[in-house]
Amino acid sequence: MKIINKFFHKLKIFVYRNFLSRAKLIQGRPQIKQPALFLGKGEIVFEKDVKIGYFPSPKFYSTYAHIEARDAKSTIFIGKGTVINNDFTAIAYKSHIKIGNKCLIGSSVEILSSDFHNIEPADRWNSVVPPISYDVILGDNVWVGNSAKILKGVSVGDNAVIAAGSIVVKNVPPNVVVAGNPAIEVKKL
Secondary structure (H helix, E strand, C coil), X not given: CHHHHXXXXXXXXXXXXXXXXXCCEEECCCEECCCEEEECCCEEEECCCCEECCCCCCCCCCCCEEEEECCCCCEEEECCCCEECCCCEEEECCXXXXXXXXXXXXXXXXXXXXXXXXXXXXXXXXXXXXXXECCEEECCCCEECCCCEECCCCEECCCCEECCCCEECCCECCCEEEEECCEEEEEEC
């Protein structure tokens, strides 16, 4: 049974990478341990030794990573030695997402650079009025806990820790721990 599980898991990774992914430009070759879907008209860049997926960890067999540089002006950059756990989502729309070197990203983390829809009721379905988008930047050696969400316009300083389940809506200085919804500083490192 173990051999069959491994075979189907590797087949799923192959199908996602070679048949379902529609990213226009990908640079670098991450080590893919879990299915990963790469989409968009923008650029997705992986530095050396990036890992996507982790076993044993929750959602290894049941989810996939979704990495999307949605439009031609968007980029997603993932730095050297960063390890991304299972069920990861990063979507850059009309902006950029940069994840620094040697970051640890927990399972079910979302990094989003846009609201994707306008908040005004009359404009929610209007694609002519672009939604608000701002860059998201994570420094080096950042640890993002499971199920955290990092939203548009946020910059996270080097060595910061984002506690599990946090929703980050404003900048995080270096060498601190933030937690909560919205995330606030709870400890200096």
